[in-house]
Amino acid sequence: MNSNRPIAVTAPAALRDAGTETPVDIPQHPLSRRLRVPFIWLVVGAILVWSWSPTEMWKVANLFTDWRNMAEFGSAFLRPNFRGWELYLTEMIVTIQIAVWGTALAVVFGIPFAILSSSNICPQWIVQPVRRLMDACRAINEIVFALLFVVAVGLGPFAGVMALFIHNVGIISKLFSEAVEAIDPRPVEGIRATGSNKLQDVIFGVVPQVIPLWSSYTLYRFETNVRSATVLGIIGAGGIGQTLYESIRSFQYSETAAVVIIIVLSVMIIDIVSARLRHMLV
């Protein structure tokens, strides 16, 4: 009964006190706490200043003093030249195909690594080394892998596939294992209680739970990989990047513009379609 005691109505009384100008102590944070925000801004500013000359940031003025170059560049871009569109389109499709295989291989090999790096499935002595290995795959950019694979397997799209594959195994295994670590353990226990083995626990208890998220992540990575694959051609790993690079190097800005437009349109279409699909999955 006494839990229903009415709350004392003190607020108006307190306000009246303020009206009579009785000085009230305004609480203040300690000095160190108050200096925290200015200090953070100071550090950010110092880092920017420190990075100014090494990155030749003073050249920002060149954007305006060399405006003629910019104008030439820009005017050519406004008149895209689609004469070679058949080549651009086949190369764009090759780029997408590189992304398809890169993603597919990354998923196939990423799944076991994801399971092995999930701390709710595997013991720490397996999880930690596998995670570090995956960190290494992820830490190195696909361009670097592409350079290595161009040396190893020669110029062409296959080097691009391999580069995307290795880099994405690291990413997929991390994304997938995070999904695995968030599962509901009870269905897995229900299956274990029937006398199944560990692999069957994963197949029937874990995988059905994470399939929607895994599919969504796969589509997302495919989108990203199409974007990455357009760059891989620049270093000779096949696809539209090569065409793009060649037209820039030969100052054919109208052709460059056409290629860029094709890339942008393709990426947009793929993003829209995959976003639709992902929406259906989750």
Add this chain to the structure above:
Amino acid sequence: MSAPAVEVANVCKCFLRGSPVLRNVDLKIERGEMVALIGASGSGKSTLIRAIAGLTSIDRNEGEGGEIRIFGRPMQAKGRVTGEAGSLRARVGVVFQQFNLVSRLTVLTNVLLGLLGQMPRWRGCLGWFSGEEKQRAMRALARVGIERHALKRGSELSGGQQQRAAIARTLMQGADVLIADEPIASLDPSSARRVMDILADLNRSEGITVLVSLHQVEYALRYCPRVVALRDGAVVYDGASSLLTPAFLSELYGAESEELFLPGFGKTDEAAAESAPDSFMPRKAGVNGSRPEAALGGMAALGNA
């Protein structure tokens, strides 16, 4: 072949940095028995059930005991789940409070998964079930009365139907022992009765040994001839359910007894609770009989009635 179905010998369990959850529990369940395990929440029912199922390891005991045997074969010994547990689990069907079905798989597949422990590993991993096995699964579903929902996803069923699917899964396992951890705690009363009816029927007509932990004593009294009562991780009563009067229960559980009854069950007589003769309590050793909450519990039960 006269080894008891379930044998729990001097089992203790402590979780990290906590008070013990199970204290020297001894329990023997013969084949074909139907036993209720009662106790307030936190009394160790779930832990005991999970330990018997080999899902939680028990503490290595100094000296004697510290073993759980199923049909005389060790499920747990020396503080760890034995290597035999995998094959033993196939003989022990477990039914959980939250059903533990895989919600994205169909009910039929969920039931078929009960076979995993008995079929060749590679076939189990691929999920290849023969037509004959599917027939068996459908018969199991018919046994619990949900064959119409075979192709629905687990998540599309009501709680009571999911629990019946989980029972069908243990039937598919061909389990000789069925242990159920609060199988009706999250069900409405009519589904709860349905599930308990099925468990009792399996016990009667198939001779399946059933150990079922229950939150509410009424079901224990109605369905199970024998009751094991836990309090603070120790067995405080093990005997016929007919001897369990409300007065005796409030003596056993004190203030906790309040949550063991549905509102409106019986009448707890405060005076009777206090004057309950000690001879009614065959194994009262673990209980501090003169706790003041006993009287309070009686009052609370009165207030509910």
